[in-house]
Amino acid sequence: MDLKDIQNLIKFVAKSGASEVKLETEDVKITIKTGSGDKPETTTYVQQIPVNAPVAQASAPVAQANTAETTAAASTAEDSKYITIKSPIIGTLYRKPSPDKPVFVEVGQTIKEGDVLCVIEAMKLFNEIESEVSGKIVKVLVDDSSPVEFDQPLFLVDPS
Incomplete structure (x- = not known):
């Protein structure tokens, strides 16, 4: 040209x-x-x-x-009408307490403050991530055994 x-x-x-x-x-x-x-x-x-x-x-x-x-x-x-629960740390997210146990929370399940949603492993330490809100799990945004970043969205919760 x-x-x-x-x-x-x-x-x-x-x-x-x-x-x-x-x-x-x-x-x-x-x-x-x-x-x-x-x-x-x-x-x-x-x-x-x-x-x-x-x-x-x-x-x-x-x-x-x-x-x-x-x-x-x-x-x-x-x-926008849902509350986003974000990762407080960097690590590997696990939705189950161990491989042979069921997941902590499922889509459609009602949760309350203090319920354990998942576990994030950081430097061989397993940190339980607890809910700070009450409501219903609408969407799980991260797969089991996947790496997560700080402030990455993990779950969507309907507070109503």
Whole structure:
């Protein structure tokens, strides 16, 4: 793509009324943003992509990130009425007291303050995570035996 093609593309986008256009080819990545207001404003970014970099792998994570953001925004809107119980520490979450025992809490189960929800292992110490609210478990957000980070959501509770 030469300079004349880029200039024609900018003129076309400015006339079309689109606010943003992205174009990617094997060796060029172009983003054209037009401003709104009295005076049309056009911003163009041209980025040369190295020939040896695979384009398909570079664009796939962006699409996955956008999908994840959309899904997260939709679930946040419907989950806003629930209380989120978050991890107080970093470690490995276990939903059962031992492998041969049943899980501490299930979806739909009613809990009260002080009930043990799960155990988090940190540095060979098993810490019982107790509920600080009363309500009904709506959703379990973490699988058994999976690593958790500080302040990571673990459970959604309906306080009503």
